[in-house]
Amino acid sequence: MKAYLGIDIGSISTKGVVLDGEKNILAREYLWTEGNPVGAVKRLLAALRSQLTGAEVVSVGTTGSARKLIGVITGAAVVKNEITAHAVGTLSLHPDVRTVFEIGGQDSKIILLDQGVVTDYAMNTLCAAGTGSFLSSQARRLGVEVEDFGRIALTSQNPTPIAARCTVFAESDLVHKAQIGHSREDIIAGLCKAVVTNYLNNVAKGKAIRPPIVFQGGVSKNVGVVRAFEQAVGHPVIVDENGHLTGALGAAILARRSGKEAPFSFEIAEADFKTRGVNCGRCANQCEIICVYRDGKLLDAWGNRCEKGTVKA
Amino acid sequence: MKIGIPRALLYHYYGPLWEAFFRALDCEVVLSAPTTKATVERGSRRSIDEACLSSKIYMGHAEELLDRCDALFVPRMADEREGIMCSKFEALYDLTENTFRDRRPALVDFEIDRRAKKGERKAFVSLGKKLGKGRLASNLAYFSALRAFEEDRSRRAAALEDSLNADKFKFLVLAHPYVIFDDYVGRPLVELIRAQGAEPVFGCDADFASCLQASYRLTESLPWSFSRALCGAAVLYANRVDGIVLVSAFPCGPDSLVNEILIRRVRNRPILQLTLDAQDGTAGAETRLESFADIIRMRREAGHER
Numbered sequence: 001m002k003a004y005l006g007i008d009i010g011s012i013s014t015k016g017v018v019l020d021g022e023k024n025i026l027a028r029e030y031l032w033t034e035g036n037p038v039g040a041v042k043r044l045l046a047a048l049r050s051q052l053t054g055a056e057v058v059s060v061g062t063t064g065s066a067r068k069l070i071g072v073i074t075g076a077a078v079v080k081n082e083i084t085a086h087a088v089g090t091l092s093l094h095p096d097v098r099t100v101f102e103i104g105g106q107d108s109k110i111i112l113l114d115q116g117v118v119t120d121y122a123m124n125t126l127c128a129a130g131t132g133s134f135l136s137s138q139a140r141r142l143g144v145e146v147e148d149f150g151r152i153a154l155t156s157q158n159p160t161p162i163a164a165r166c167t168v169f170a171e172s173d174l175v176h177k178a179q180i181g182h183s184r185e186d187i188i189a190g191l192c193k194a195v196v197t198n199y200l201n202n203v204a205k206g207k208a209i210r211p212p213i214v215f216q217g218g219v220s221k222n223v224g225v226v227r228a229f230e231q232a233v234g235h236p237v238i239v240d241e242n243g244h245l246t247g248a249l250g251a252a253i254l255a256r257r258s259g260k261e262a263p264f265s266f267e268i269a270e271a272d273f274k275t276r277g278v279n280c281g282r283c284a285n286q287c288e289i290i291c292v293y294r295d296g297k298l299l300d301a302w303g304n305r306c307e308k309g310t311v312k313a
Numbered sequence: 314m315k316i317g318i319p320r321a322l323l324y325h326y327y328g329p330l331w332e333a334f335f336r337a338l339d340c341e342v343v344l345s346a347p348t349t350k351a352t353v354e355r356g357s358r359r360s361i362d363e364a365c366l367s368s369k370i371y372m373g374h375a376e377e378l379l380d381r382c383d384a385l386f387v388p389r390m391a392d393e394r395e396g397i398m399c400s401k402f403e404a405l406y407d408l409t410e411n412t413f414r415d416r417r418p419a420l421v422d423f424e425i426d427r428r429a430k431k432g433e434r435k436a437f438v439s440l441g442k443k444l445g446k447g448r449l450a451s452n453l454a455y456f457s458a459l460r461a462f463e464e465d466r467s468r469r470a471a472a473l474e475d476s477l478n479a480d481k482f483k484f485l486v487l488a489h490p491y492v493i494f495d496d497y498v499g500r501p502l503v504e505l506i507r508a509q510g511a512e513p514v515f516g517c518d519a520d521f522a523s524c525l526q527a528s529y530r531l532t533e534s535l536p537w538s539f540s541r542a543l544c545g546a547a548v549l550y551a552n553r554v555d556g557i558v559l560v561s562a563f564p565c566g567p568d569s570l571v572n573e574i575l576i577r578r579v580r581n582r583p584i585l586q587l588t589l590d591a592q593d594g595t596a597g598a599e600t601r602l603e604s605f606a607d608i609i610r611m612r613r614e615a616g617h618e619r
Contacts, residue, residue: 080603080607081599081600081601081603081604081607082600082604083600083604083607083608084603084604084607084608115615116615117611117612117615118607118608118611118612119583119608119612120583120608121604121608123601206576206577283349284346284349284350284351284352285349285350285351285497286350286351287350305497305501
């Protein structure tokens with residue numbers, strides 16, 4: 001049976017799915033990237049292989065911030081940006097979706113769709129205010145596990161207003177509110193609300209938000225934020241149990257749609273991959289060129305701004 | 314006499330005019346090399362942190378030329394046709410002189426300030442005087458330079474028309490010429506656009522006068538001439554392209570207002586806004602441009618009109 005592998009490799013987590021020709025999930029895996037994308041993909045492939053019987057991967061798609069590196073290593077047919085991959089993946093789960101909220105560890109985005117076609121999107125700017133990393137640092141300050149945040153937030157009757165525009169201001173506001181006697185659950189609910197306010201005022205600024213709305217990314221596991229979203233936009237917000245796999249799903253579907261097939265072997269989980277940064281000194285740009293080697297042999301290289309730095313495999 | 318011209322800021326627009334003027338007066342023109350990482354680093358060391366990326370790059374180019382010419386040409390421009398210039402162009406001469414005070418630079422200034430009745434021709438005649446040339450010689454040099462400049466402008470306008478007629482995806486790129494035509498900042502971005510199979514259409518190459526005229530359909534009150542011309546390009550060409558890409562150098566005062574106006578008022582085409590800083594990687598721009606191209610392609614395939 002022909003199968004299609006999609007890998008979504010982000011800065012925090014690595015996700016993989018194997019689909020058959022009918023978009024049924026044959027295997028899935030989710031693990032931490034731990035700052036080592038090559039190592040994470042090797043572990044991912046080993047885990048996926050153990051779940052498969054009688055399926056032959058004929059095409060690979062990669063997405064996420066390490067998509068290029070992992071695309072080279074796996075000989076991917078498709079290397080796609082996260083926005084397109086997420087849109088395609090979400091559509092496969094919810095064909096009628098109109099709005100996708102996504103809040104991850106470092107970035108957040110909104111994707112608007114109309115009759116199955118992406119019509120608009122926006123991403124956060126460089127600042128990580130209001131993303132997952134903001135919530136986890138505040139959880140640490142309050143001495144609460146971030147996983148418990150949502151549950152605690154739901155017990156609040158009166159969320160404390162917290163300035164959400166900037167992480168630095170939010171933090172000093174939070175300390176102030178705690179010192180004057182606001183309860184912990186009210187502050188936590190206030191933080192969840194602050195994330196939503198920040199998102200709607202920055203990333204989703206000026207966008208028409210129409211239902212059905214799907215919420216994805218690590219922060220979507222926080223029920224406090226989900227409820228704050230529902231109250232703010234006045235519509236139900238869907239959180240899919242496979243929400244974390246959407247990018248990988250999209251990559252696998254795009255690989256299948258590409259029609260490009262090439263032999264793929266899970267053996268690469270055992271191969272020795274090395275990457276090396278080389279400083280090209282051929283002109284004043286001093287480009288840092290990344291070379292990727294498999295068992296000592298150069299696979300590919302990139303990072304040069306001009307042809308002087310071209311490294312041929 | 315060797316005149317040094319930094320390959321930065323308005324050189325990317327007025328270069329042909331300036332070069333032709335100096336050559337007509339028998340001066341040798343020395344240009345700084347195209348921007349590299351080293352230029353940006355040199356310029357950043359010589360600038361305050363709040364200066365925009367393009368101003369920092371200018372200082373890097375100016376420093377490169379200090380020992381390679383008899384005098385460095387630094388224009389001061391307060392206004393341009395129907396509007397004012399960003400204040401950095403008004404301050405450029407003083408900024409350059411003070412930045413390199415320790416090197417005692419020989420600068421030739423050139424001042425355009427129409428509100429103070431200092432138009433372009435007057436500015437060139439007084440520039441010629443500083444170089445020891447008479448009124449007649451300078452006037453003649455100015456008129457021949459003007460011809461060279463107008464030839465360059467019409468060549469660019471013709472190339473723009475060709476891009477608009479290309480049988481490809483088209484992105485209208487709205488950016489200041491010193492951002493998008495800079496070798497280090499803009500060129501990689503233009504290559505990324507081409508790598509998406511799209512044809513870049515450079516709004517800043519359009520006929521200035523027609524753009525200014527069209528811009529009033531978008532905004533009555535915008536003060537900056539060059540920004541107004543870009544707004545005009547959006548009015549004139551939005552319907553002939555598939556998407557619009559706004560490219561700004563961080564932090565650009567005029568762009569922070571103008572981009573917002575464009576996003577709110579040009580509603581018939583998808584718009585992507587990219588802000589460039591001195592950061593090295595193009596990964597962020599690549600993700601955004603690629604997804605932008607995908608969206609437009611998917612809309613087309615789904616039968617949405619363009």
